[in-house]
Amino acid sequence: MTKTIFRYTFIAGVSILILCALLFFGMQYTQTKDETYKALQQEAVYAEQGLMLNGIPYLETLGDVNRVTWINTDGEVLYDSMFSLPLANEKDCPEVAEALKKGEGQGIRTSESSGESTMYYARRCQDGTILRLSRPVRAMREAFMAVRPFIWILVLVLVISGILSFKIAKQIVNPINAIDLDHPEANKYPELRPLIEKIEEQKITIQEEVSSREQMRREFSANVSHELKTPLTSISGFAELMAEGEVPGDKVQEFSKDIYKESQRLIALIDDIIKLSRLDEEAEEPNWENVDLYGLSGEVLDSLRPVANKQGITLKLTGSPISINGVYQLLSEMVFNLCDNAVKYNTPGGSVTVDVSEKDDEVFLSVADTGIGIPTEHQKRVFERFYRVDKSHSKEIGGTGLGLSIVKHGAQHHGARVKLESEPGLGTKITLIFKKKAN
Numbered sequence: 001m002t003k004t005i006f007r008y009t010f011i012a013g014v015s016i017l018i019l020c021a022l023l024f025f026g027m028q029y030t031q032t033k034d035e036t037y038k039a040l041q042q043e044a045v046y047a048e049q050g051l052m053l054n055g056i057p058y059l060e061t062l063g064d065v066n067r068v069t070w071i072n073t074d075g076e077v078l079y080d081s082m083f084s085l086p087l088a089n090e091k092d093c094p095e096v097a098e099a100l101k102k103g104e105g106q107g108i109r110t111s112e113s114s115g116e117s118t119m120y121y122a123r124r125c126q127d128g129t130i131l132r133l134s135r136p137v138r139a140m141r142e143a144f145m146a147v148r149p150f151i152w153i154l155v156l157v158l159v160i161s162g163i164l165s166f167k168i169a170k171q172i173v174n175p176i177n178a179i180d181l182d183h184p185e186a187n188k189y190p191e192l193r194p195l196i197e198k199i200e201e202q203k204i205t206i207q208e209e210v211s212s213r214e215q216m217r218r219e220f221s222a223n224v225s226h227e228l229k230t231p232l233t234s235i236s237g238f239a240e241l242m243a244e245g246e247v248p249g250d251k252v253q254e255f256s257k258d259i260y261k262e263s264q265r266l267i268a269l270i271d272d273i274i275k276l277s278r279l280d281e282e283a284e285e286p287n288w289e290n291v292d293l294y295g296l297s298g299e300v301l302d303s304l305r306p307v308a309n310k311q312g313i314t315l316k317l318t319g320s321p322i323s324i325n326g327v328y329q330l331l332s333e334m335v336f337n338l339c340d341n342a343v344k345y346n347t348p349g350g351s352v353t354v355d356v357s358e359k360d361d362e363v364f365l366s367v368a369d370t371g372i373g374i375p376t377e378h379q380k381r382v383f384e385r386f387y388r389v390d391k392s393h394s395k396e397i398g399g400t401g402l403g404l405s406i407v408k409h410g411a412q413h414h415g416a417r418v419k420l421e422s423e424p425g426l427g428t429k430i431t432l433i434f435k436k437k438a439n
């Protein structure tokens with residue numbers, strides 16, 4: 001950060017300096033050029049007067065600062081201070097042509113051989129002849145000479161701006177580095193207070209999150225131990241009685257059935273724990289595909305039909321085939337858990353209706369039953385792990401207490417929402433709301 005602040009402040013300083021220097025140099029260059037032109041113009045006026053009075057001998061006295069050329073109206077050179085006659089016709093030279101037409105003309109030409117630029121000024125005399133004065137333009141060099149004394153100042157300013165940039169960067173960064181998060185009240189800079197307050201808030205949020213996770217973890221372990229222990233204690237008790245020969249022959253089948261039922265409960269519980277921990281890990285699911293929710297719901301209902309028939313519960317599927325992008329296995333478990341609950345917590349002769357529909361950019365899968373319903377005070381908690389409304393009957397009803405947790409986590413995995421509507425004594429409707437273009 002120090003380096004970045006230093007770099008930017010230094011670059012800003014240097015850029016301003018270079019721009020100022022270029023501006024100064026440009027102004028100096030234009031001024032030198034203007035002055036040369038004005039000098040040529042002035043000298044040409046005097047030269048014309050002398051020429052008109054004394055002729056060529058006057059021109060010969062003019063010295064060698066300027067080149068002086070006298071040209072007649074046909075472009076023939078009558079006199080040239082630098083070259084002896086005869087010289088080429090000058091009528092086509094731009095400044096000469098312009099002077100013949102308008103009274104005066106000017107131009108700058110660069111010699112191909114020497115690369116030096118020359119400024120020409122031509123003036124029409126009273127007798128119609130042209131008097132031309134020219135001089136090399138050294139505006140660049142002169143501008144550079146004018147600027148030269150300032151170069152040292154420029155270098156000095158650059159060094160000073162480097163040192164200042166470094167100090168500024170340090171002064172900005174040092175107080176941030178010096179923040180003592182254990183003693184935020186020791187901060188001397190009011191500008192840093194909002195930042196420190198934000199960090200403090202974040203610290204508290206993280207601490208709360210950590211402790212609530214820890215609490216959840218402890219509750220979960222306690223619940224798992226309890227849920228595992230109950231069927232295992234039964235299995236162990238039944239097996240012990242059978243091993244000691246205390247079970248009469250006609251009861252062996254019944255005891256074996258109980259052992260089988262309890263072990264099935266254990267297997268289902270362990271299966272659900274594994275599913276949940278996989279969802280907790282948010283492991284990358286490779287099997288994302290187009291899943292037809294209507295077809296999938298049909299398969300789930302078919303698998304539950306034997307159990308439902310036993311209790312006289314009617315299973316219905318309404319809506320139309322609609323596909324979403326999802327993980328088939330997980331979606332199937334979610335819909336199974338919802339339908340399984342809808343059957344388990346139903347009343348004899350009741351019904352379960354699964355509906356698949358879509359509206360705007362959302363897809364809805366709802367499972368509605370005409371069962372016992374969930375009292376309002378329990379509705380928020382039924383998605384928690386191992387939470388059951390009626391704990392005393394959970395053994396006979398079955399279930400692991402993890403079904404709705406899997407639904408909630410599965411929905412999160414698919415970017416879906418879960419909506420619960422329930423009326424005790426009337427029934428329950430749980431809706432999964434998927435985004436159509438999820439993932």
Ligand code: ADP
Pocket residue numbers: 337341342345369371372373374382383387388389390394398399400401402403404405428
């Ligand atoms: P369980 O294995 O006990 O069914 P769930 O997580 O699936 O566990 O459900 C948690 C609790 O929510 C259940 O014990 C039950 O009390 C209540 N519940 C879930 N679905 C329904 C429903 N369709 N009707 C009434 N109560 C329900």
